Amino acid sequence: MKKRVISTLMIMVMLFSLAGCKNNENDNRVAITMYLWDKSMSRELTPWLETQFPDIDFTFVVGYNTMDFYTDLNKRGSLPDIITCRRFSLNDASDMSDMLMDLSETDVVGSYYDNYIENNRETGGAIRWLPMCAEVDGYIANVDLFEKYGIPLPENYAEFAEACRRFDELGLQCYVNDYREDYSCMEALQGCAIPELMTMEGIMWRTEYENENLDVQVGLDENVWPAVFDKFEQYMKDTMVEPEDVEMSFEIMKSDLVEGRAAIMRGTANDCALLRKEDNINTVMLPYFGETAKDNWLLTYPTCQVAVNRNVEQDEKKNAAVMQVLEAMFSEEGQKHVAVDNAVLSYNKNVNIEINDVFSQVLDCINSNHLYIRLASAEMFSVSKNVVQNMISGEYGAEEAYQDFHTQLTTVREAETSEYITTQSTGYAYDFGENGSGAASAVINTLRKQCGSDMAIGYSSVVTAPVFEGEYTRQQLNWLVANRESMRSGQITGSEIKLLMEWLVNVKQDGSNPIRHENFIPVTSGMEYALTDNGDGTYTLGEITVNGKLLDDHTVYSVAIFGDMDYIEAPFYCNCPMPEVLEAKMKAVDTNVYALFNSALEGGNPFEIPTEYVTIKR
Structure with a gap:
C-alpha cells in the first residue's frame, strides 16, 4: 500500500520564500529557516545556535511532526532550509528525496557509527537524513518491588518470563504496557524480536522495505517475520496479557508501577528518570531480552531526523553556513542542548553524553552498541496497532497476524479524495x-x-x-x-x-x-x-x-x-x-x-x- 496519500498538485502563481526579505543588500548576514519538530527544541538548542552564529539570521518555526506536512510544503514549493522530524522512515520521506541534499560525503556523516547511519542510506548511496541523539525505550523496573519479594532483576528472556510467573503468583503484574497507543504496539512487536530483526536477513528485508517505491510494495518476508510473530505470541503469554489491555493508557500503566501493582512498565529512559525525580521510585532501565544477556537490546529512536533543502547548494555562502550549523548541532555540545536534561544516548562516535544512572543495568547494551533503531514508517505505526490489538483481543494467533500484517502492507488502496x-x-x-x-x-x-x-x-x-x-x-x-x-x-x-x-x-x-x-x-x-x-x-x-x-x-x-x-x-x-x-x-x-x-x-x-x-x- 502506498505510504502517503498523493494529493493533486496545487497550481501556484507565486512562490514565497520563508526568509527571503531578511537578507538584503545592506545586510551581510545569512538567512536560514529551520523547522522544529516540536517546541522542545527551542528550550536550549535555538538560543544556543543564535549565540554560536551571530552572523546568521535564523527563523525558527515549530512545524508538525509528520512527513505528510513536509511533503505538502514540498509540493507547494516551500521547503525550509533545515528540516527536523521525529516520526520518520525513508519510504515516508521518499517523495521529497529529489529536493533534499545528499549529505553522505559530509564530515557529519563520518562521525556516526556505521550501523546507525546505514539505516538512512538510500539504495543509490545517498544519505539525506541524519539522526539526532537517541531516545531509549525498554523496560522500567521498580527495583524496590523486586527486592521486597526476593525476585532478582532478570538478565535474559527466560529470567524475565520467570519473574512474570512469580509476580503473577503473588497477585501482582510483572509487566504492563500502554497497548492503547500505536507506538507501544509497534515497539512491543519489534522489541521482543530484535535479534531476529538484526540478522542479515532482517537487515536486508528492512533495506528493501525502506526503499520501496510506487511500483513495488514490500510486504513481510517469509523467514524473519513469521518468527517475530511467533515470539510475540509467546511474549503475550509470558507477560499475562489480557484482552482488556488494549485500553491500557500510559497514566494507568504508570500508576500501576508507582503504587506497587506492577514491577515493570514499558517506557523511555526519560520516563525512568522522571519516576526517580518526581515520584521517588527506585527505577532502572532493563533491555528487551534475548536468549542470553549477549542478545539483549535497547530499542531507540532519534530525538529527531535532520535534512537540508537541496536549494541551499545554489548559494555558496548559505551552503557553508548550513554545514556549520549541522556540525554544531551534531557536536557533543549541540546534542546536549537538544537533549537538555533528558536521559539519551548518542549515535555518534566522538560525542560523550554523560550516561544517566538509569542506564546502570544496560551498560553492556550501550558498550556493545546494541541500540536498535525502531522501524517507524507511518503504516508501521497504524498496522502494528491494528494487528497487535487484534492478537491481544484474541481475534487471531501468530500465523493469522503475520498474514494480516503482510496483506495490509501490500494492499494498494485507492487514494482518499480530499474535499x-x-x-x-x-x-x-x-x-x-x-x-x-x-x-x-x-x-x-x-x-x-x-x-x-x-x-x-x-x-x-x-x-x-x-x-x-x-x-x-x-x-x-x-x-x-x-x-x-x-x-x-x-x-x-x-x-x-x-x-x-x-x-x-x-x-x-x-x-x-x-x-x-x-x-x-x-x-x-x-x-x-x-x-x-x-x-x-x-x-x-x-x-x-x-x-x-x-x-x-x-x-x-x-x-x-x-x-x-x-x-x-x-x-x-x-x-x-x-x-x-x-x-x-x-x-x-x-x-x-x-x-x-x-x-x-x-x-x-x-x-x-x-x-x-x-x-x-x-
Whole structure:
C-alpha cells in the first residue's frame, strides 16, 4: 500500500520564500529557516545556535511532526532550509528525496557509527537524513518491588518470563504496557524480536522495505517475520496479557508501577528518570531480552531526523553556513542542548553524553552498541496497532497476524479524495517584515472575524507557512495554524490591553524575554502597535492605536488571544506567566481553534486581508 496519500498538485502563481526579505543588500548576514519538530527544541538548542552564529539570521518555526506536512510544503514549493522530524522512515520521506541534499560525503556523516547511519542510506548511496541523539525505550523496573519479594532483576528472556510467573503468583503484574497507543504496539512487536530483526536477513528485508517505491510494495518476508510473530505470541503469554489491555493508557500503566501493582512498565529512559525525580521510585532501565544477556537490546529512536533543502547548494555562502550549523548541532555540545536534561544516548562516535544512572543495568547494551533503531514508517505505526490489538483481543494467533500484517502492507488502496474547503486567490508571505507577517496577519484577522471579537492577538508563532494561492483541504488548513493553539477571551479595558501587550513584548525584571525569536512578535488584529528593537534580541512596546487613533485607556474591548500557553509561560521556555489581573479576566475558552479556523473558510470563503499591525523601530 502506498505510504502517503498523493494529493493533486496545487497550481501556484507565486512562490514565497520563508526568509527571503531578511537578507538584503545592506545586510551581510545569512538567512536560514529551520523547522522544529516540536517546541522542545527551542528550550536550549535555538538560543544556543543564535549565540554560536551571530552572523546568521535564523527563523525558527515549530512545524508538525509528520512527513505528510513536509511533503505538502514540498509540493507547494516551500521547503525550509533545515528540516527536523521525529516520526520518520525513508519510504515516508521518499517523495521529497529529489529536493533534499545528499549529505553522505559530509564530515557529519563520518562521525556516526556505521550501523546507525546505514539505516538512512538510500539504495543509490545517498544519505539525506541524519539522526539526532537517541531516545531509549525498554523496560522500567521498580527495583524496590523486586527486592521486597526476593525476585532478582532478570538478565535474559527466560529470567524475565520467570519473574512474570512469580509476580503473577503473588497477585501482582510483572509487566504492563500502554497497548492503547500505536507506538507501544509497534515497539512491543519489534522489541521482543530484535535479534531476529538484526540478522542479515532482517537487515536486508528492512533495506528493501525502506526503499520501496510506487511500483513495488514490500510486504513481510517469509523467514524473519513469521518468527517475530511467533515470539510475540509467546511474549503475550509470558507477560499475562489480557484482552482488556488494549485500553491500557500510559497514566494507568504508570500508576500501576508507582503504587506497587506492577514491577515493570514499558517506557523511555526519560520516563525512568522522571519516576526517580518526581515520584521517588527506585527505577532502572532493563533491555528487551534475548536468549542470553549477549542478545539483549535497547530499542531507540532519534530525538529527531535532520535534512537540508537541496536549494541551499545554489548559494555558496548559505551552503557553508548550513554545514556549520549541522556540525554544531551534531557536536557533543549541540546534542546536549537538544537533549537538555533528558536521559539519551548518542549515535555518534566522538560525542560523550554523560550516561544517566538509569542506564546502570544496560551498560553492556550501550558498550556493545546494541541500540536498535525502531522501524517507524507511518503504516508501521497504524498496522502494528491494528494487528497487535487484534492478537491481544484474541481475534487471531501468530500465523493469522503475520498474514494480516503482510496483506495490509501490500494492499494498494485507492487514494482518499480530499474535499477542498476553500480556494485562495491571493497568497501572503510568511516573512516577518517591518510591519509584521502577511500570512500570520491573514490567519489572526480570519480568526477574529469568526469569533466576533473587537481585537485578537496571537502571542506566539501562529502560522507554520505562507498562505498559498490555491486550494486548501481541511488538513492543510489545520497544518497552517501552529500546533497546540489554545484560546482565551475576555472583556478588558484599553489600559489592560497595554498591560497585556507589555507582558507579551517587554523583558521582565528577572531577564525573561517573551520574544525569543523575531517570528514570536505578537500578531494583532483590530489594533496596531509600535516596537523598538533594542538591538540585543529584546524589544520595547511603544504606542498602541485603533484605526490610527491612540488606544483609549477606559474603553472596554472584547479581546481573544491565541497561542501555546506553555511556550510563553513555562519556566523552561519564556518564563513569562500572565499577570494575575489579566488571568482573572482572560479565561480559557473550550474552543477548538482549528475547527474555528476551518469554519471561517468553509464554503470557499477567502482569508481575511492582512493588515500592517506592527511598526518596528530599529
